Amino acid sequence: MMSHHKHTGFVIEGVTNQGRAFRPSNWAERLQCCVTTFGPQRKQHFSPHVYINYDHGVKALVVEPALWETNPQGYEFLASFAEENNLKVVEESEAELARHHH
Secondary structure: OOHHHOOOEEEEEEEEOOOOEOOOOOHHHHHHHHOOEEOHHHOEEOOOOEEEEEEOOEEEEEEOOHHHHHOHHHHHHHHHHHHHOOEEEEEEOHHHHHOOOO
């Protein structure tokens, strides 16, 4: 697991470290669903700390450091998924993450 990411935000870009587009095209939506919770009446709640963004036309999944506090298993899952699939990951500060926010 990528324990060096603890308490930092990071952005998973939809390209591999070799520059290839990651497939399937809905990879970010699928990952975002992996860290959802279910409330009353089985209503799905997306984490406010994980969201999709586009940077220069490339889909990215932004993971805020607050996810570590609310869902450490989800945080580690996302970091491990990116590492195991050789995806480009950029660590970012709170200020840098704020510019991505929807």
